[in-house]
Amino acid sequence: MLVVVGIVTLLTYNYFRVIKQTVRFNIGPFTIRADAVTGKTWNINYGLVDSTSIAYSIWFDDKPIAPPDTLETNTGLPFLWKVYEVKGVSEPTLIAGSQSLFMVKIKDGKPLVTSVHKQYSDFATLQFLDSHNGQPGKVHTICMANNLDDMTEIEVLEGGRLLLVYGLKVLDVETGESWSFSENGRSFENYSFPSPQEKGAIGLSPDQSQIVFHGEFQTWNHDETEYFKHAMVVYDFKSNAAYKVPYDDNETRLVSFADVDHAWLMSRFQWIETGAGRHELKLKNHGQSYPWLGKYNSQDNYYVLYPVEPGMLPPFLDFVLSRLNWSKSSIVHDETKIYAGRTITLEQEGIKLDINFREEDKHLSLSKHLYLSIPSNDTTYTDLVRKIAEAFNQKFSEGEFQQYFGKPLREKY
Numbered sequence: 001m002l003v004v005v006g007i008v009t010l011l012t013y014n015y016f017r018v019i020k021q022t023v024r025f026n027i028g029p030f031t032i033r034a035d036a037v038t039g040k041t042w043n044i045n046y047g048l049v050d051s052t053s054i055a056y057s058i059w060f061d062d063k064p065i066a067p068p069d070t071l072e073t074n075t076g077l078p079f080l081w082k083v084y085e086v087k088g089v090s091e092p093t094l095i096a097g098s099q100s101l102f103m104v105k106i107k108d109g110k111p112l113v114t115s116v117h118k119q120y121s122d123f124a125t126l127q128f129l130d131s132h133n134g135q136p137g138k139v140h141t142i143c144m145a146n147n148l149d150d151m152t153e154i155e156v157l158e159g160g161r162l163l164l165v166y167g168l169k170v171l172d173v174e175t176g177e178s179w180s181f182s183e184n185g186r187s188f189e190n191y192s193f194p195s196p197q198e199k200g201a202i203g204l205s206p207d208q209s210q211i212v213f214h215g216e217f218q219t220w221n222h223d224e225t226e227y228f229k230h231a232m233v234v235y236d237f238k239s240n241a242a243y244k245v246p247y248d249d250n251e252t253r254l255v256s257f258a259d260v261d262h263a264w265l266m267s268r269f270q271w272i273e274t275g276a277g278r279h280e281l282k283l284k285n286h287g288q289s290y291p292w293l294g295k296y297n298s299q300d301n302y303y304v305l306y307p308v309e310p311g312m313l314p315p316f317l318d319f320v321l322s323r324l325n326w327s328k329s330s331i332v333h334d335e336t337k338i339y340a341g342r343t344i345t346l347e348q349e350g351i352k353l354d355i356n357f358r359e360e361d362k363h364l365s366l367s368k369h370l371y372l373s374i375p376s377n378d379t380t381y382t383d384l385v386r387k388i389a390e391a392f393n394q395k396f397s398e399g400e401f402q403q404y405f406g407k408p409l410r411e412k413y
Contacts, residue, residue: 020052023151027085028092029106031059034151054145056080058096058104060111065104068115072099081144084126087158089174095157098142099124101165105176114176117165125167127200128160129211135262136164136211139200162208164201167194170211170237181240188242190222191215193233196257203232203265205279211235212281214260215244230254232269234281245269245281253290255306255408291396292405296389300367301382303389307362312404316364316392317344317355323388324348345369351384362406 021036035055040048057080058065071078081098094104099119105112117124124142131137137159145151157163163171167186171178186193193213194200203212215233228246235242247254252268254260268290271279294305305312321328326348333345341358352369366388368374368381395401 021148021151025154027094027154029060030092030094030104030111032083032094032154033057033059036148036151052146052148053077053079054081054147054150056083056096058083058094065111065113067097067100067102068113069100069102069118071097073119075099075144077144082142082155084140084155084157086173087156088161093173095126095163095173097124098144101126101142103171103173103176116171116178117169120166120168122166124165125200126157127164127167128157129162129164129170129201129204130208131159132262134208135204136201139198141198162204164211167197167200167213179237179240181235181237182242183240187218188215188233188235189244190218191231191233191244192218195230199257199260202260202262203281205234205281206271207277207279209236209238210279210281211237212265214257232265232281243280245283247283250407251289253292255295259295289402291399292402293393293396294389296386296393298382298386301385303366303385303392305364307406307408308364309362309404309406310357310359312364312401313342313355313357315401315404316366319392319395320346320353320355320366320388323391324351343370351380353381353384362409 018038019035020038023034025032025034033056035057036052037055038050038052041051043049067080071080075098077098079098080096083094083096086093086095091106095101095116096104097117100115101117101124103114103116105114126140126142128137129135140155140157157173161172161174163173165171165178168182169178169180182188186197193215194202195214195216199214201211201213204210205212211234213233213235215231217227217229217231229249231244231246233242233244247268249255254264268284269281270284272282274280294303296303305316321330324330324346326346330346330348331344332347333343336342341356341361341363344355346353346355347369352372354367354369355365356367357364366385368385374381
């Protein structure tokens, strides 16, 4: 069925397409042409439907540059999905492709085209390993554009030299030298990496030879009952040597994948020099337990304590009231519902807040009242919740209230 759909899509792409809009960009000696193409594609529910896609092409001396390999094998959309300008290199450089990628450089006055990545099992990704203060930067996922707004500029890759391609190959964008590693794909000693995939690499060793990924134990193919759920998977991309550094979620106070970034890595791990300029990643010998902290989310203006036991609610309520200089007479509503948990609503002088506790989820939060509408430019509640969060986290940092934390629920991952 997939093959038939691919053939039908390819045929309809070839015979029914119409170029709706064209934009050209000049990058050094190259001209990038972006064509907004409308046509028919096959929808399993509706048959042939109208669609728009952005098809790119690269030109040099008024001639198109052909890719070295087939760009894709299963989508029926055989054109360039994306073109990136690479900045910070000595020669004009482009990286382009769809499910397979190639690089174009100028050598001896002529374009040199080399294959960078051949289609694997998923969308291709690009990430500089050294663009963020010498550490990994943003992950770029190569997807086809279908919006005319995407034709306003050519995306840029900049700030680094070592480019991680699809998480399994490193390309030196200056010299063109590359190194592939991990013949087993994104798995090492039963840990899949990176986890989550959109994070990509989260660290690079001081000598720029070892890449750090966050890995998760694959329970689906193993019957072990005792294992560390997570580990740092470290690859020397030049020698293809790897090792793992397992850690305990509870001891490191990890409650969410969202917390796993380079800053968190360096707060719990360290690079130890082993001689001859080599380094090895190790867990820090902290000497005492890391304090549990609440997490303030600036996007939704929630302060969340997790994983907490019922004993946390009374001191937290007292702290919030004390911080606001309110008494318990400010409690205007206290109700427990099966799925929503217990919600305590506080109100005084026009300010209305909710404290919610879901015991089964070990989840305690502070926020503005759920049904309260405020103007988008009103920062009253943003400032209020954030300052309470900072003050209560300071108490946690000083060792207070730690006895009310439990172990994270695995389902929270």
